[in-house]
Amino acid sequence: xxxEAAPDDIPALDEVFFQTPGRLSRALPYALLAAGRRTCxxxxxxxxxxxxxxxxxFTLSGKGVLDVNGLSSFLHEGTIAWxxxxxxxxxxxxxxxSHWSYLWLGFIGYGLDTLFDNLGVIAxxxxxxxxxxxxxxxxxxxLDEVKGNAFLADSRCFALLAQxxxxxxxxxxxxxxxxxxxxxxQRVMQVVRADLTHPWTVRELATAANLSxxxxxxxxxxxxxxxxxxWLRHERINAAKPLLVVSDEQVGRIAARCxxxxxxxxxxxxxxxxxxxxxxxxxxxRSVRPRES
Numbered sequence: 502x503x504x505e506a507a508p509d510d511i512p513a514l515d516e517v518f519f520q521t522p523g524r525l526s527r528a529l530p531y532a533l534l535a536a537g538r539r540t541c542x543x544x545x546x547x548x549x550x551x552x553x554x555x556x557x558x559f560t561l562s563g564k565g566v567l568d569v570n571g572l573s574s575f576l577h578e579g580t581i582a583w584x585x586x587x588x589x590x591x592x593x594x595x596x597x598x599s600h601w602s603y604l605w606l607g608f609i610g611y612g613l614d615t616l617f618d619n620l621g622v623i624a625x626x627x628x629x630x631x632x633x634x635x636x637x638x639x640x641x642x643x644l645d646e647v648k649g650n651a652f653l654a655d656s657r658c659f660a661l662l663a664q665x666x667x668x669x670x671x672x673x674x675x676x677x678x679x680x681x682x683x684x685x686x687q688r689v690m691q692v693v694r695a696d697l698t699h700p701w702t703v704r705e706l707a708t709a710a711n712l713s714x715x716x717x718x719x720x721x722x723x724x725x726x727x728x729x730x731x732w733l734r735h736e737r738i739n740a741a742k743p744l745l746v747v748s749d750e751q752v753g754r755i756a757a758r759c760x761x762x763x764x765x766x767x768x769x770x771x772x773x774x775x776x777x778x779x780x781x782x783x784x785x786x787r788s789v790r791p792r793e794s
Contacts, residue, residue, distance in 0.1 A: 511600040516539070520647050536605065540603075541602075547592060553609075556585075558604070563601040565603065566592065569590045570588060570623070576627060628669050693736060698758060701760075753767075
């Protein structure tokens with residue numbers, strides 16, 4: 502037993518706050534369902550509730566043990582554990598420690614299963630955060646929002662949860678295969694954005710990433726959810742948008758500057774992705790710009 506405190510000196514705590522997603526949450530990628538704070542002792546039974554949701558656990562102090570599919574992981578101060586509670590799991594206070602105190606969040610959302618797989622969470626569910634202060638503050642803010650049950654809690658929780666998930670992606674991407682994959686794609690993006698007028702081919706993009714064309718397609722699908730060609734099309738259209746609004750340059754010249762030598766091809770892609778023609782987008786954009794005094 503750790504001698505920092507006797508079990509009886511640590512007050513037990515188990516707070517749970519539920520949130521029912523409202524109509525607004527249907528338009529958001531993630532929805533928080535519940536949040537809580539718990540402090541437990543080694544004598545307490547493991548928790549193994551089965552829900553069809555994802556759960557994040559931030560350890561405040563003490564030490565916990567997480568078992569997922571027969572794999573045990575230790576949770577210490579500053580770590581975040583991510584588990585899919587539809588799987589066979591359990592978590593408890595480490596029997597050799599005086600207590601385990603943690604915050605937790607239960608949530609659902611679009612693309613979480615894919616992200617869960619791509620980050621290798623099943624094999625490595627614990628994120629040892631480089632700077633745990635930021636994630637701890639996000640957990641605390643989310644808990645406060647759920648406890649307060651404010652009218653805009655859905656949207657605020659989504660914004661905070663998105664930040665939290667982004668920090669986990671960044672943490673896991675800093676090392677190993679994930680980091681290498683991200684760096685290769687970032688290299689492609691930097692090269693393309695530096696010269697959108699170039700008629701990029703998939704072979705050239707693969708060369709920039711130092712990958713085969715098949716590997717490039719697979720990496721883009723895994724990390725970006727799209728193909729290299731579709732990503733390039735969106736990059737060119739996004740680059741054209743501010744030029745249409747802030748300049749008086751002819752649409753055809755803007756198209757050429759963004760990699761479309763054929764203005765008709767540009768107009769077709771623009772309407773397909775944006776929903777309006779380049780000329781209509783220009784009119785709409787200028788109608789909402791503040792007038793100069």
